[in-house]
Amino acid sequence: MLTTEQEVNMKKLASMIRGIKVAMLTTQGRDGVLHSRPMATQDVELDRILWFFTAAHSDKADEIRQHPRVNVSYVSAQDHFYVSLAGRAEIVRDREKMAELWSPAHRAWFPKGLDDPDLALLRVEVESAEHWDMLSSAMVRLVEL
Amino acid sequence: MLTTEQEVNMKKLASMIRGIKVAMLTTQGRDGVLHSRPMATQDVELDRILWFFTAAHSDKADEIRQHPRVNVSYVSAQDHFYVSLAGRAEIVRDREKMAELWSPAHRAWFPKGLDDPDLALLRVEVESAEHWDMLSSAMVRLVEL
Ligand SMILES: Cc1cc2nc3c(=O)[nH]c(=O)nc-3n(C[C@H](O)[C@H](O)[C@H](O)COP(=O)(O)O)c2cc1C
Numbered sequence: 001m002l003t004t005e006q007e008v009n010m011k012k013l014a015s016m017i018r019g020i021k022v023a024m025l026t027t028q029g030r031d032g033v034l035h036s037r038p039m040a041t042q043d044v045e046l047d048r049i050l051w052f053f054t055a056a057h058s059d060k061a062d063e064i065r066q067h068p069r070v071n072v073s074y075v076s077a078q079d080h081f082y083v084s085l086a087g088r089a090e091i092v093r094d095r096e097k098m099a100e101l102w103s104p105a106h107r108a109w110f111p112k113g114l115d116d117p118d119l120a121l122l123r124v125e126v127e128s129a130e131h132w133d134m135l136s137s138a139m140v141r142l143v144e145l
Numbered sequence: 146m147l148t149t150e151q152e153v154n155m156k157k158l159a160s161m162i163r164g165i166k167v168a169m170l171t172t173q174g175r176d177g178v179l180h181s182r183p184m185a186t187q188d189v190e191l192d193r194i195l196w197f198f199t200a201a202h203s204d205k206a207d208e209i210r211q212h213p214r215v216n217v218s219y220v221s222a223q224d225h226f227y228v229s230l231a232g233r234a235e236i237v238r239d240r241e242k243m244a245e246l247w248s249p250a251h252r253a254w255f256p257k258g259l260d261d262p263d264l265a266l267l268r269v270e271v272e273s274a275e276h277w278d279m280l281s282s283a284m285v286r287l288v289e290l
Contacts, residue, residue, distance in 0.1 A: 020222070021222070022220075022222065022227070024169060024181075024218045024220060024227065024229070026171045026179055026181065026216050026218070028173065028177065028179065031214070032173065032212060032214045033214055033231050033272070033273075034171055034173065034179070034214055034215060034216035034231055035216065035229060035231060035275075036171065036216050036218045036229040037227070037229060037275070037277070038220075038227040038277055067177060069176070069177045069178055069179055070179060071171050071179035071180065071181050073169045073171070073181045073218070075167075075169060075183075075220040075222070076222070077165070077166070077167065077220070077221070077222065078223075082167070082169065082182070082183040084169070084180060084181040084182060086178050086179055086180060127178070128178075130180075130182070132182070132183050
């Protein structure tokens with residue numbers, strides 16, 4: 001359960017990242033090497049859980065099984081707006097959730113759609129959030145969760 | 146020394162990221178938590194080494210001393226262009242290099258300028274690079290370094 005203040009913070013952040021269609025997901029690979037890659041974001045209520053579609057057999061899924069701690073960053077350069085979310089990720093195969101989140105835009109990455117046996121979800125539980133909003137007076141604000 | 150092919154790859158990547166003024170730098174903190182933050186990029190020839198200004202006493206500097214492996218990502222959403230660079234970082238206090246790289250734009254973060262005794266450079270040696278370029282036929286291309 002979030003406190004009221006945490007809920008307000010999270011809602012504010014959610015409204016700011018709503019328009020950002022692609023996030024960068026960073027995972028830790030072998031020897032501590034950090035990899036990032038673009039991932040399509042979901043247009044859902046942000047309640048501390050982020051969802052992404054992924055292949056169950058992929059480098060990122062392997063890296064997450066080894067090191068569940070990930071970072072998800074959102075950049076909106078024209079708004080001078082940057083967000084960093086740190087959290088714990090896991091690969092889940094929840095058919096119902098996949099059907100709920102699916103949209104035709106995901107065909108770009110998963111042409112077989114919901115029938116793809118390798119389709120899975122990446123569930124990220126956000127543990128801390130920071131954002132930089134160059135247009136506001138405060139350069140850095142930490143959203144305590 | 147880079148091979149001719151690596152040099153060509155690196156030059157191409159450099160020309161693509163030239164216009165991106167802010168990168169996201171991801172470091173590994175305590176307990177494997179991954180943090181990212183926006184960092185102003187330098188407008189210099191990219192020759193496998195990236196430079197950023199930083200405070201020598203800062204969370205990121207501490208994290209880098211513990212875990213030198215970092216990721217630097219460049220996002221240009223309107224061009225559908227994404228780059229991930231993995232490398233090794235170190236904090237250096239090279240006065241000559243600082244004078245060479247300094248520009249008035251850095252005053253936003255370091256108002257005392259080159260006289261700031263805590264001013265330092267973050268030097269990242271790029272070990273591998275990947276980019277996603279939706280406009281070219283290949284979605285993902287790995288630049289082997
Ligand atoms: C704009 C954009 C959006 C992407 N969205 C996703 C996505 O939602 N899910 C996914 O698995 N890959 C997505 N990709 C591809 C990933 O960036 C990556 O190349 C792929 O998932 C393999 O990554 P891995 O080898 O680290 O597992 C996207 C790529 C781009 C350029």
